[in-house]
Every structure is written in structure tokens, then in C-alpha cells.
Amino acid sequence: MKALIALEDGTVLIGRSFTGAGEAVGEIVFNTSMSGYQEVLTDPSYTGQLVTMTYPLIGNYGVNDEDMESASVHPRAFLMREYQDVPSNFRATGTLAEFLKKFGVLGVDGFDTRMLTRIIRNHGAMKAIISTEDLDEASLVQRAKDWPGLVGRDMVARVTTKAPYNWVNNAPVAGAGFDTGFAEDTAKYKVVAYDFGVKYNQLRILKEKGCAVHVVPATTSAEDVLALNPDGIFLSNGPGDPAGVDGVVENIRKLLGKKPIFGICLGHQILGLAYGASTYKLKFGHRGGNQPVKDLLTGKVEITSQNHGFCVDQDNLPDKVEMTHVNLNDGSLEGMRHTEFPAFSVQYHPEHAPGPHDAIYLFDRFLELMA
Missing domain, CATH: 3.40.50.880 (Class I glutamine amidotransferase (GATase) domain)
Incomplete structure (x- = not known):
């Protein structure tokens, strides 16, 4: 399912939702860890954010009940270069897609995460929106700009x-x-x-x-x-x-x-x-x-x-x-x-x-x- 990623500076990237239809607005950031994605997702510090993993392949070891760092998932969306839907690990009890769907979090892959990371490094973390429903680029950029951001808010x-x-x-x-x-x-x-x-x-x-x-x-x-x-x-x-x-x-x-x-x-x-x-x-x-x-x-x-x-x-x-x-x-x-x-x-x-x-x-x- 096509998903658009629109940043407040006007950048729009085209990806694919592997968790179905949805929208998410927040501050877009990147994480450089090669593994530990379940711990990242369940870290409450990511509340209000759209998290991009710089490591290109995510989902390959699935998820399990032991690696939870809280009782819920906190980012509003989870982005990666390539999602692996067939986990290979003896500890796995489910797939990452199933996990994200359970908590209503949008999962997106199939775009150039290196480009996005470079934009954030050069211009700073930005307000952004991801949508499979509103595919009007100008509309999405304006909606990203209109989001109030995290500064001064009690998260x-x-x-x-x-x-x-x-x-x-x-x-x-x-x-x-x-x-x-x-x-x-x-x-x-x-x-x-x-x-x-x-x-x-x-x-x-x-x-x-x-x-x-x-x-x-x-x-x-x-x-x-x-x-x-x-x-x-x-x-x-x-x-x-x-x-x-x-x-x-x-x-x-x-x-x-x-x-x-x-x-x-x-x-x-x-x-x-x-x-x-x-x-x-x-x-x-x-x-x-x-x-x-x-x-x-x-x-x-x-x-x-x-x-x-x-x-x-x-x-x-x-x-x-x-x-x-x-x-x-x-x-x-x-x-x-x-x-x-x-x-x-x-x-x-x-x-x-x-x-x-x-x-x-x-x-x-x-x-x-x-x-």
C-alpha cells in the first residue's frame, strides 16, 4: 500500500505501508542501532515521534514478550529500508508487522532511508506526516507544518x-x-x-x-x-x-x-x-x-x-x-x-x-x- 512521507521543509518520499492504511504525524528522527528494534519501539521516550532505522533490514528476528521495555508501543510510525516478514530466531513469538498492528502503529518501508537520514542530519529533526489516505503532497506538507511540535509540550x-x-x-x-x-x-x-x-x-x-x-x-x-x-x-x-x-x-x-x-x-x-x-x-x-x-x-x-x-x-x-x-x-x-x-x-x-x-x-x- 502506497504511503507518502512529507516533511515540513517540503520533502516528500514515497514508501510502502506493510501494516495497512493509516496516518501518523510527529517529529521524524533516526536511530542508528543495528538491532533492538523492539526495545526502541517500547521505549516511552519515543512518544510523539516517527522513528527511522538506519540499518537497512529490520524484522528479521521477530518479536517476543521478553524484550518489552514498557507495556505499549510509543512511536507513531516505524520506518525502514526493507521489512523482513519471515523472522528467523528461536525466541520469536510473532512478526514485527503483527506487533505494530496490535498497537496501531504505522510501519513503512521501501524508500531511501539514507536520503532521509542525511536530510535530518543536515537540517535537523523535523515535523512530518505519513499517510496512506491523503496522497496530496501539498496538503501533507502543510499538515506537517501545522503540527505544534514537541518544544514546550508536556509529553x-x-x-x-x-x-x-x-x-x-x-x-x-x-x-x-x-x-x-x-x-x-x-x-x-x-x-x-x-x-x-x-x-x-x-x-x-x-x-x-x-x-x-x-x-x-x-x-x-x-x-x-x-x-x-x-x-x-x-x-x-x-x-x-x-x-x-x-x-x-x-x-x-x-x-x-x-x-x-x-x-x-x-x-x-x-x-x-x-x-x-x-x-x-x-x-x-x-x-x-x-x-x-x-x-x-x-x-x-x-x-x-x-x-x-x-x-x-x-x-x-x-x-x-x-x-x-x-x-x-x-x-x-x-x-x-x-x-x-x-x-x-x-x-x-x-x-x-x-x-x-x-x-x-x-x-x-x-x-x-x-x-
Whole structure:
């Protein structure tokens, strides 16, 4: 089925929908990972986006229940050069097309993804629309321009949990402690995790490290968090513009110095705003599993998994906040810590899923702060 991909700059590409009729509007971005497409699709940080995979063949190992990073699919469309409908992997329980159809996400292939990636790299991430229904190019370009975009919008409200839960046996569990605290009082550490769009592997690793994890909505007050008397506070990843997330920064600011804090991705950006720093939109963001980052504290270089379109501005970090990690591709800030309070964060994804495991040590740093 013919599908048109129209960008706000007037570019129109012709592809093929392998999931049937539909339309999707959002910010079009690219991801450079060679594998891990199911983890990409179930990462809430992609809410409001149209994701293009630069690796040319996608779908060859199917999908399964174990590689879910949330309970749903978050991009509005998934684009690739060539879709493979016959998976060959012993773990596969279904095809990528079936998976996308289940969640109502448009899948498109059969066009030059290299050209699209080059356009985004040269001109930046853009508003775009994909349609099998409206095939008028001028109409689609105008509709792409009319979409409000992600800047200044609260996308976290779309993905955060509606009520607190505990992470038990690798799954969210209501049950004991649903609204009153931790289900596992015998755990070595008790961590309250703010859900800005959390990936399951962050919770899995915290649990594996000996933590009881109580997940709370993004709007939970500092007072309610402190009433749970946690050993540490975790700030998860999430979608969109950190400056557009309503009512969260002030709560995090109230927690500074009260408990150890560890932030990842959007959690890192929100922590930066709580410090008094500012954020800005990157030209085309960092998305993929091959971003080199230098740890300035140790001098070591790690290859990291990343997915973000905004960044903390290193040029106006407040006093008592120091840069700890730098991106070796573009020099942007990838990590920071407070020199007075027990708080640190990174822009990338140490929990991988997908991607390298080089940065898993950061969870141990969090445990050391709680010890």
C-alpha cells in the first residue's frame, strides 16, 4: 500500500505501508542501532515521534514478550529500508508487522532511508506526516507544518503511571504497598523511582542490585516521596522537552540534599533544571547504540545507548555542579554531579536494552551513595 512521507521543509518520499492504511504525524528522527528494534519501539521516550532505522533490514528476528521495555508501543510510525516478514530466531513469538498492528502503529518501508537520514542530519529533526489516505503532497506538507511540535509540550503526562506500584518479579505489581510504600521491607535499599516514561530494564537492574523499587507518578510531591523514607530517589528517562513537563522541577528541587538522587536521560535534564541550569534542543539528537562518551572522573571511554533530543547546557551550569561525562562526537554534556549534595545523572542509558553494557557501573555508584 502506497504511503507518502512529507516533511515540513517540503520533502516528500514515497514508501510502502506493510501494516495497512493509516496516518501518523510527529517529529521524524533516526536511530542508528543495528538491532533492538523492539526495545526502541517500547521505549516511552519515543512518544510523539516517527522513528527511522538506519540499518537497512529490520524484522528479521521477530518479536517476543521478553524484550518489552514498557507495556505499549510509543512511536507513531516505524520506518525502514526493507521489512523482513519471515523472522528467523528461536525466541520469536510473532512478526514485527503483527506487533505494530496490535498497537496501531504505522510501519513503512521501501524508500531511501539514507536520503532521509542525511536530510535530518543536515537540517535537523523535523515535523512530518505519513499517510496512506491523503496522497496530496501539498496538503501533507502543510499538515506537517501545522503540527505544534514537541518544544514546550508536556509529553510525560501521556506515559507516566497513573498510580504508584511496586516492581516485583520483573513486573509492576499493585498488591501490598500499592499506595502505602514498599512491598519488600527486607531489601537492602529502598528506592522511589519517578516514572517520567521509565524503561523496565532500569527497574530490573535496580532490583538485581538489591533494591526494593516503588514507582510513583511524575507529579508525586516531594513530601509524599520523603514520607516513604526511601534510601534513594531515581529519576527515569522520558519523552519530549524537559522544560514542558508541568510541576515536576520544583518537587525535585525540594528533594536535593534530602536523599541520594540518580537521574537518567529526561531525569538528568529535569535534575539539571532543578539545579538552576537550562536545556536546549539538539539539531537532530542522539539515538542509537554507538555513542562514545568519556567519563571525566576516570578518563575511560564507554560506548553508550542513547535516545534524546534535548540537552543540558554545559555553559551555564551553576556553582557546585560539575560536568562528569562528555559526548566525544559533538562535545555535549552527557553527565554531571552536585559537589555538595549526593546527586548525579547521565544523559545516556546505562541500562542499555538495547545497546552496550559499558555504563552499568553507574548503578553501583548510586548504591554507594545510599550505603
